[in-house]
Amino acid sequence: MAPNRLQLSKFRNFNPETDEEVDIEYSSPQPGAIPGTLDLEPDAPPPEIILIDYNEHNAERFTLNSPQECGAYLDTESVSWVDVLGLGNQETWRELGKIFELHPLIQEDVVNVPQRPKVEEYENQLVLIALMVILKPNHQGFHREQVSFVLGKNYLLTVQEEPEQDCFDSVRDRIRFNKGIIRKQGPDYLAYTLLDSIIDGYFPVLEAYGEQIEDLEDEVVTNPTPRTLDKIYRIKRQLLNLRRAIWPQRDAINSLIRDGNDLITHEVQIYLRDCYDHTVQVIDMVETYRELTSGLMDVYLSSISNRMNEIMKLLTVISSIFIPLTFIAGIYGMNFNTDKSRWNMPELNWDYGYLFCWGLMIVIAASLVFFFWKRGWFANFSTIRRK
Amino acid sequence: MAPNRLQLSKFRNFNPETDEEVDIEYSSPQPGAIPGTLDLEPDAPPPEIILIDYNEHNAERFTLNSPQECGAYLDTESVSWVDVLGLGNQETWRELGKIFELHPLIQEDVVNVPQRPKVEEYENQLVLIALMVILKPNHQGFHREQVSFVLGKNYLLTVQEEPEQDCFDSVRDRIRFNKGIIRKQGPDYLAYTLLDSIIDGYFPVLEAYGEQIEDLEDEVVTNPTPRTLDKIYRIKRQLLNLRRAIWPQRDAINSLIRDGNDLITHEVQIYLRDCYDHTVQVIDMVETYRELTSGLMDVYLSSISNRMNEIMKLLTVISSIFIPLTFIAGIYGMNFNTDKSRWNMPELNWDYGYLFCWGLMIVIAASLVFFFWKRGWFANFSTIRRK
Amino acid sequence: MAPNRLQLSKFRNFNPETDEEVDIEYSSPQPGAIPGTLDLEPDAPPPEIILIDYNEHNAERFTLNSPQECGAYLDTESVSWVDVLGLGNQETWRELGKIFELHPLIQEDVVNVPQRPKVEEYENQLVLIALMVILKPNHQGFHREQVSFVLGKNYLLTVQEEPEQDCFDSVRDRIRFNKGIIRKQGPDYLAYTLLDSIIDGYFPVLEAYGEQIEDLEDEVVTNPTPRTLDKIYRIKRQLLNLRRAIWPQRDAINSLIRDGNDLITHEVQIYLRDCYDHTVQVIDMVETYRELTSGLMDVYLSSISNRMNEIMKLLTVISSIFIPLTFIAGIYGMNFNTDKSRWNMPELNWDYGYLFCWGLMIVIAASLVFFFWKRGWFANFSTIRRK
Amino acid sequence: MAPNRLQLSKFRNFNPETDEEVDIEYSSPQPGAIPGTLDLEPDAPPPEIILIDYNEHNAERFTLNSPQECGAYLDTESVSWVDVLGLGNQETWRELGKIFELHPLIQEDVVNVPQRPKVEEYENQLVLIALMVILKPNHQGFHREQVSFVLGKNYLLTVQEEPEQDCFDSVRDRIRFNKGIIRKQGPDYLAYTLLDSIIDGYFPVLEAYGEQIEDLEDEVVTNPTPRTLDKIYRIKRQLLNLRRAIWPQRDAINSLIRDGNDLITHEVQIYLRDCYDHTVQVIDMVETYRELTSGLMDVYLSSISNRMNEIMKLLTVISSIFIPLTFIAGIYGMNFNTDKSRWNMPELNWDYGYLFCWGLMIVIAASLVFFFWKRGWFANFSTIRRK
């Protein structure tokens, strides 16, 4: 609320009303289609394919013209990370399917995005579908895309829904400059590292929502408007979407840890446990924010009712004071013939009739004001402000 | 809301108030009836029975005059798909029961529709009950019917509640034109394919509701009426029904995957896993929409309260301004005798009495207007519109 | 709502306000009593005891004068169904306990009604407690009573809380006229058959509530009154009671299917699976109706708020139009002395002063009417009706 | 509500506003204290200790001066029930701890009351913590205290929080007069019997709340006041507390049945199953009442809104009728100069002007009354009463 607060927070510029949101609408399958039918635009360009091949001693980076070029690297002992940027076209997948021996259902899940995150074991391959959510650097919304992992004996194939953005640059640097233990480990450790980057990307997104909620906590008590209501609902919906993205990711990682897999070493299991931990923390934050948002909805409704009370009090105070006074004025505006009888409105002819009338009205008004003051109706309690 | 939006969406024409809905009311059993008692109309016509018999090399299609005609095909190595369109009569089931050796309880579940979806193992047979929900092509509502599967060693018996409609045409084409691997697989793969078509049919239905909800998200903040309330409640009820249809389907498929069955090959298990995935996605969408609908109900109530505040503000502003003025007018309408005493309403005889009176009233009115303007009551905040 | 609707439904005559309800209040145990203490009225008459003894070839029916008479039948190979109608007195239970070798805790559960439904295994006996809920034939409410089953090797003992009514007549007919397979099966099949009749009896009861809810769906939007609120709450409470009756029944049947028991053949297990299916459907319906009822409560509250808006709009329109007009009339009712100064209310002496005054008032009234019409306040949107 | 109802119910005298309640606030441990630190008042008197020693043939009762006196009885074959009435002092526990070889943690749980009910196995001992809730005989509230059981091979140690009251008298009688099988059984059966008495004591307490709820069901629709709201909230809180007391008790008994224990014979297990049954019934009742109470809160809010509608209707009817009439009276109170022009209020000089004016007002008032009557505003629907 206060201007200095805006400076304090780097995410406060985010505007949930205009900026990109994280709605998830699953890819709608074509009823009755042959399994493995890919929803690709026929004239889509081929994707950019980056091959990073490394072992403890060397690390090389190639931009491939065609999937076929990576064939030579897959069977060598070195780790081959084939990173496909964009979903490409039918031609791409004919070749990728052949070289990596991908089951049609794997291809379907990788291409018909978004899918629900999951882990699936195939013979000699482990498939992992994840949803990457990243806060855009200039804080103008979120970027959401599916990243699919196919882990084989000596290789890792990753397919990104969109080529422009990912959160993997620091991993690329760690390979290139041999930081940490990544170059000493296999493709399972690489998959863990990338997955870990994806999960870590949820934290700033959630913090952005956490700060929105903090602002709303003030707004909802001090100045509730229909816009507030709209914001609460939208945040609620966005948190629902984040929850849908992260929950299955947690289950997938958990099943990997619990059941194990030949393609994942014991050492990497320990690292996956850390990754699992972080998904649990993300879920914990999402659930907390969801409960807070539900609470805000209740507070909103109560605040609106409070407002109504304030409005009605004002109307009642003004009406209650002036209606009796107007009645008195009405009495002395009657035209009874004072000449006809001394019982007909003798006050009109009193010397101090008018003053008496004013006196009466002032006494009545003062009594009513006192009555309302006693009941505390003049306490301006709608101005409560949080520190 | 905006007219171009109507063009954008193919489902927006759907009107939940007049079009067919997806209410599920389970078949009510006759208390104390013999197990296997079938609720059939005695004079119902026999159903159309289509036999499609195929193997890798050939595929033939027959329209049978009587269930007995399929007897010859059931024991051959080729896959025999007996598709019964409509529930038929007692005669039909006497014959079907004999040829397929159906347990009375199977017959009951297939005929007394609708049943709760499920999988049940019998000796040499696997029974699967599914609910098919399809969006009508001209978007005039939904079509819901039960489809029952009886899977045997070399055959698949399917029974449809109603003969007019199904979503299996593309499967028939795949058999006829030998597309995909269907002709190389057994009746278990055929059952998977049909079930997959049924599940995929839920997606467009849910998208239709998703778009209804999006429209309501605007309506509920900008223009909430009793009709809005009615729509929210109806969508809520329909989602409840969809959930009742899809949840047990998920459990059924899951039990098949988890426990396995002699009639289902390992390869088809993998395909069923994909089918399971899709049921989970459908459930995820249903639950999301249900939560959004609950949220909308809360927003509706808050919006109505907001409206009330607006109405009361208007009444209070008008009353508060005019009641004091009317009081003043009343004062100077009193008939105190100005001749009798100089204390009796001397203003009436002032040269500028009337102007003074107007001045007083203008000052009071202006003060009140200023007071209300200060409190922000003239901010027309009920006109908020989403982009 | 419409009169023809009353004809359409056979349950619509049911009136939840006056007719018998299905409240369940468990038998309250006497603290510290000896296990097996029976809450029987000391001077209760002995119950009617019917023995139906049958095998594949014969079926006989006896009315017993005393429990001791059935002793001779229990050990024969034929199935002996001892049906005790009414709870009887201490004497009855002394004899029944001796002949059937009933554990004191069995006697307690059978006599101190109602108990929570359950299955319990004792040595050589299986005890099943069920709650029977039947819609009275003339639709004047529900009948609820406990039915207890004690299944032994060659016999089935059933004890009914009340002698007047049960839903077992069709089962008696099936035994008498040898319909279906009942005469070829043992007492386990008989127990299944009776239990199945009890479960099937829940369906019409639930349909009666389903139709009540449908009526309320209209009423709550078009004409919400405190009576509506009362009805919603009562249905909610009744559904809660039905749920309490059926949930433990499901668990009991499920534990029988899952764990098996020497007294139940494999063939009867399959029939119990069907019975389990029906309990699941009943629960599904109860839960659906419960959610709809909760939704109705929300709709009710929103409808009441809508009504309030309508009332306030009317008050505001009338007040806003007439308060300014009355103010103007008040102005020209003031008594400023027009003779004293030409500034004092010269309008009173204009030739067309009165007409001018009316003109002014008509312009103001018309402006206000236009203003309210523009804001849509005259749209009579409270008259929405469902088709 | 009706006076005869008060006679019908023996619990209706209970007043939740003034009488003792069942709030549970767990004993707050001293952070960092040595395990086994006992919160005892240093100058507390020693507790009364009753030893009842019995076998099939004899039963003796001793009042012990000191815990040490029971040492001689513990190892004999007869069952020794050491009943400690009150928590005593440090000295008591030094001796009790030595004789019964109590682990410090057992002592802590027994003395620092209340603890959450539970069962814990120690070497050669089984510890059971239960919460006893009894309705006071004169219905002036509830009595709640912790009862702890330490079951050994030939003895049962029970410790009661307060010496004045318990619900074990009938058990003492059963031992003394050799009623039932208690004298033929071991200390495990004794423990079951006492626990059963405790559980049975919950039923009258819950019935008292059930009747409170029934009264509120009327009150909330016919005459909702802030006092009603207060009562609903208090019952809700009390039910929450009862639920906290009984839930862990159920889990404790269940774990005993499921896992078995050397100190409990198979025969007593069957009796414990009955006890478990009763805890489940208690929980079922608590949950039902909780749901009813939540429903009442919703009904309350709706009833208050209904009331508001009634109030506003009255205001609107009166205002709508009199405001236009007052306007007309205001018109003819204007002082336009009828002498100056024939257009100035000629009605004032008509012969029947005054009667015309009254006629006009009567027509307007009648039209408005008819309008409100048509809309059903005079239907006094706030007087609905339940039978």
Next chain:
Amino acid sequence: MAPNRLQLSKFRNFNPETDEEVDIEYSSPQPGAIPGTLDLEPDAPPPEIILIDYNEHNAERFTLNSPQECGAYLDTESVSWVDVLGLGNQETWRELGKIFELHPLIQEDVVNVPQRPKVEEYENQLVLIALMVILKPNHQGFHREQVSFVLGKNYLLTVQEEPEQDCFDSVRDRIRFNKGIIRKQGPDYLAYTLLDSIIDGYFPVLEAYGEQIEDLEDEVVTNPTPRTLDKIYRIKRQLLNLRRAIWPQRDAINSLIRDGNDLITHEVQIYLRDCYDHTVQVIDMVETYRELTSGLMDVYLSSISNRMNEIMKLLTVISSIFIPLTFIAGIYGMNFNTDKSRWNMPELNWDYGYLFCWGLMIVIAASLVFFFWKRGWFANFSTIRRK
């Protein structure tokens, strides 16, 4: 509310609006960072490190200048408690990591605070993360910090987030003065003791909230203001945070008890069971308070509506009484020419016209007052107070 109540409670001084709260915002990981990256301020001072080394016979306390100094103690048979006060800097962790052979992921969890509480097994080490919440001695809020345990064969490493405060002093005393059995036990018992102190510290915090809720229970019915609403919401949020802190702690301790670990003796397991018990009690209290808080929110909304009814009643009473009277006064203020016709307002010339008019008005007013009194509108039911 009453002043003596303030004295009764030692926590009532706590002011949730200004004092420190227990919000938990998990440490936000740097996306893509190398596992083991520590979020430390580069110029942070080294932490204070206290080594307490003890066995049954001796106990020594050292303040270490550097982590390396503890190397000599770790392998000896005596228990070495290395207590690191503050998170220190990179240098600290390089050394600690080397001496204790800490996995990088352990270091990350210990340093990047707060983490979600958990237990994790590593080779030869058991890591436990706990959140300590302590009520500040002067009741000016809460202190929350992470305490991490690394349990090895002969040592326990604890790391505290902040050096100023902990709740371990009594444990230090027990070691120093050889109180209880702590000196006879291993590091596992020490870990239990510290964890127990942490859990016990939740009780006073919860009691503080319990008392806040009790105050609000009065306030919400007798004097609900927006400040009340704000307080309810804040308590709700704080309870949500406490729940997030304690739930995972319970799961962690439970997994230790259930799965066992070589580093924990059977005897300490029994003590951990007690500790688990206390976490369950804490959770039970948190959940109870959460439900009460939700109930308070409903009560608040209802109270506000009650208030509105009171306000509207006042307005309606005053308007209904004075509007008809003002109308009558308006009638006799009309200027019909009484000279022109005897039908024109003859009352004005009656001898007792004015008295008749007053009589009429008094009768009307009295009737209305009687009407409102009959309906109970003057019952001042908003003044209900709890004892």
